[in-house]
Amino acid sequence: MGLFDNRFASKNAAMSRAFSIDSEKDKQKRNTAREPAAPKMGICDKCHKEALLRSYRSREMSVSDGAASFGTVVKHLCEDCAPRSKRFEDANVPAMDKKQVKNLMRSAKKGLL
Ligand SMILES: [Zn+2]
Numbered sequence: 001m002g003l004f005d006n007r008f009a010s011k012n013a014a015m016s017r018a019f020s021i022d023s024e025k026d027k028q029k030r031n032t033a034r035e036p037a038a039p040k041m042g043i044c045d046k047c048h049k050e051a052l053l054r055s056y057r058s059r060e061m062s063v064s065d066g067a068a069s070f071g072t073v074v075k076h077l078c079e080d081c082a083p084r085s086k087r088f089e090d091a092n093v094p095a096m097d098k099k100q101v102k103n104l105m106r107s108a109k110k111g112l113l
Helices: 002-020 023-028 087-090 098-112
Strands: 042-043 050-064 067-077
Touching: none
Parallel strands: none
Antiparallel strands: 042 050, 050 067
C-alpha cells in the first residue's frame, strides 16, 4: 500500500509537471491524455460544488452507428460523492437478505429447541 502510494504520488507529480509545461498540447490531446489521480480543486461532476476532487474511472458502453464500444469515462467527484466501496455497500446492501435472515432464524431456533 505504502509503496504503491509513493509510486502513485511521484507519478502524479511528474504528470502534473508535464501537464503544466505543455498545456497547449494537452488541449489538443485531451481525449488521449491521462488524468492525474491526485486530488485537485474543481467542480464536482455530481453535486457541482467546488471541492477537492478525485478522478474515478468507470467503464461505460456507448453505441454509435449500431456498434457498441466500451470506453473508460473519467469522473471528477468530491469526497461526498466519491464511491467509497465499503460505505457504499453498507448503505445500499442490507447486511442479509430476507431469505438469509429466515434461514438464520430457523437454524437458531433449531439450535435452541
Ligand atoms: Zn460532489
